[in-house]
Amino acid sequence: MRAIVVPAFGGSSVLDYAEVPDPVPGPGEVLVDVAAAGVNYIDVYHREGRYPLPLPMVPGSEGAGTVSQVGPGVTDVVVGDRVGWVSVPGAYAEKAVIPAASAIPLPAGVSPEQAAAVLLQGLTAHYLTTSTYPIRPGDTVLVHAAAGGMGLLLTQLARLHGARVFGTVSSEAKERMAREAGAEEVFGYDDFAKRVRELAPEGLPVVYDGVGATTFDGSLASVRPLGMLVVYGAASGPVPPFDLQRLNQAGSVFLTRPSLGPYIATREELLRRSADVLGWTASGQLDVHVFARLPLAEAQRAHDDLEGRKTVGKLLLIP
Numbered sequence: 001m002r003a004i005v006v007p008a009f010g011g012s013s014v015l016d017y018a019e020v021p022d023p024v025p026g027p028g029e030v031l032v033d034v035a036a037a038g039v040n041y042i043d044v045y046h047r048e049g050r051y052p053l054p055l056p057m058v059p060g061s062e063g064a065g066t067v068s069q070v071g072p073g074v075t076d077v078v079v080g081d082r083v084g085w086v087s088v089p090g091a092y093a094e095k096a097v098i099p100a101a102s103a104i105p106l107p108a109g110v111s112p113e114q115a116a117a118v119l120l121q122g123l124t125a126h127y128l129t130t131s132t133y134p135i136r137p138g139d140t141v142l143v144h145a146a147a148g149g150m151g152l153l154l155t156q157l158a159r160l161h162g163a164r165v166f167g168t169v170s171s172e173a174k175e176r177m178a179r180e181a182g183a184e185e186v187f188g189y190d191d192f193a194k195r196v197r198e199l200a201p202e203g204l205p206v207v208y209d210g211v212g213a214t215t216f217d218g219s220l221a222s223v224r225p226l227g228m229l230v231v232y233g234a235a236s237g238p239v240p241p242f243d244l245q246r247l248n249q250a251g252s253v254f255l256t257r258p259s260l261g262p263y264i265a266t267r268e269e270l271l272r273r274s275a276d277v278l279g280w281t282a283s284g285q286l287d288v289h290v291f292a293r294l295p296l297a298e299a300q301r302a303h304d305d306l307e308g309r310k311t312v313g314k315l316l317l318i319p
């Protein structure tokens with residue numbers, strides 16, 4: 001099969017479109033014909049070695065397609081099932097082996113492409129808004145990079161839960177997209193903390209920050225006493241070591257650095273959150289904006305566009 005292979009950690013040029021042996025499902029695993037792979041920032045961290053995986057590796061933490069073979073002992077997934085998955089590397093390929101326990105059944109009305117576009121970021125937006133900080137109707141929340149893959153979904157889900165949303169973006173085109181997704185006020189990055197305090201002098205109950213290094217100080221300055229700063233990513237680089245005393249000075253603020261894994265640790269929780277996300281996608285309550293569908297061979301361009309802040313919403317790779 002054809003796949004993107006990373007032989008050594010580095011820049012986007014290490015993404016090699018190559019012929020590799022077809023993977024074979026072992027006990028408890030299934031083989032999926034990949035219809036689409038979602039492109040996520042974590043793929044960049046994997047490629048760079050910031051979150052190192054054994055090399056050589058096929059990147060891609062999100063995909064969807066049709067089951068073409070099942071390994072020994074698999075009883076609840078059968079050949080022909082349409083499934084999606086997250087957090088199992090190997091989606092940048094024509095075929096992928098995943099644990100049967102990671103297979104998310106796709107409901108009627110959700111195509112594999114839609115699933116590959118919404119699952120990882122949708123599940124993340126789900127846990128961030130219902131579990132990390134359960135949004136209450138009337139809350140005002142700040143979402144950074146509000147026109148990004150995460151940002152558009154987070155904005156829509158925050159609105160669905162009854163919040164008023166402030167967002168940050170880097171361009172007018174992105175501002176339009178963030179407003180269409182439901183952001184009421186949209187700021188640039190230079191003075192967002194000042195703008196937040198003008199509109200909400202007491203500060204905000206929660207700030208969702210996937211940008212990291214460049215926004216962290218302003219995010220902390222935007223949270224109200226006893227509020228929560230959720231640093232869920234580091235698109236601009238990791239936040240440097242931090243003096244805990246600053247949480248005290250900000251008014252006993254809670255700081256968390258969550259990741260998806262622990263929030264979908266059981267099959268029950270994975271399926272419960274997925275059913276919500278895919279249900280909202282099927283009903284149109286969640287509008288998944290696909291920025292581009294690129295051929296698998298163009299994975300390098302996909303990473304360059306994502307890191308170059310050129311994308312709005314989701315990038316897909318189509319084998």
Ligand code: NDP
Nearest residue numbers: 041145148149150169170210232233234235236259260309
């Ligand atoms: P996005 O589509 O949001 O792309 C990143 C965006 O970040 C850019 O478009 C850009 O928007 C903004 N940005 C701000 N500063 C920079 C910078 N210096 N370099 C690059 N981008 C910058 O990506 P994803 O939706 O895939 O991911 C967003 C974040 O969410 C990432 O940090 C990712 O790791 C995190 N994440 C975390 C998860 C978790 O469970 N913890 C799960 C999924 C994603 P603009 O130009 O408007 O500033």
